[in-house]
Amino acid sequence: MKSVAFDYLTPSTLGEAVALLERLENEGKDTKILAGGQSLMPMLAMRVARPEILIDLKDIAELRGLREEKGWIVIGAMTSKREAEDSDLIRTRQPLFHAATQLVAHLTIRNRGSVGGSFAHGDPASEYPAVALVLDMEMKAVGPTGERIIPAADFFVTYMTTSLESNEILTEVRMPIMPAGTGWAIQEFARRRGDLALAGVAVTLRLQNGVCQDTRMAAFGVNPATVRLSAGEAALNGHPPDPATLARAAAAAAAALEEPMTCAHASSEYRRDLIKTLAERCLAQAVERAGRRAA
């Protein structure tokens, strides 16, 4: 199928893009932002999305690039996933985000797909929302009334729905540099490498005097929105990371999940079981890394 006919606009500054979006919204036009097109173009081709106008952000230089800023790593929304993957800053200072990026789709898709596009798309099977919850990331959005910072916990609302307003543009995502001594892991199960995950888990934790502290866990691919696995976190914090405790924490995390989704490839129970297994593996890997990073 081909997409419906649409007009195509290419503003060259953020101010121009925000003004265009605001004007077209006020005129009642169905307008969509185009970033890397790796999700939007298939949606157009399938006519799931039928916008009258596309505003392509590709010429807006100020939306690209990575930088370190007062203990944070800031990534411009139009930075490609490939640039993030190749960044030494991200690989060495925020290895969880680096590992998550390598799990997203295939290299050709990461070449075109933007970092910001994945956040704005809000797919609960995507790796980034889980990492954003675990790392307490922040999103910066700009609209006609100015800019605002949205914490990850308030950003992902439900299936492919974020708290971005229709007249706002996501301009950057921000993540704290990973403190020394933090253990981390991300693991997922997909039918083929590069497919969206049927289920996945991301974890960070610290070891202090032989016990786990500040454990943060999130699951993706299981519910309409990415979820924190608070029951698993509570079962681990304050306890030594012996195998039985890790298994108990993983089981608690899986048991507390609201009814996981069922699809043609995975039943609800199968997804719950995947989360238990992936959580246990992630916790063991994170504990091992926490020991190594503290040494």
Ligand SMILES: Cc1cc2nc3c(=O)[nH]c(=O)nc-3n(C[C@H](O)[C@H](O)[C@H](O)COP(=O)(O)OP(=O)(O)OC[C@H]3O[C@@H](n4cnc5c(N)ncnc54)[C@H](O)[C@@H]3O)c2cc1C
């Ligand atoms: C075969 C295949 C496998 C994939 N596997 C994975 C995977 O394993 N994990 C994963 O996470 N993703 C996966 N994806 C999706 C891919 O990562 C997309 O790149 C990503 O979802 C969207 O980024 P994009 O830059 O291409 O955005 P686009 O497709 O251009 O836009 C996506 C949506 O976000 C909106 N948007 C984009 N940028 C902004 C912005 N700055 N401000 C406001 N709104 C904006 C658009 O309007 C649109 O609604 C896969 C895609 C394909 C085709």
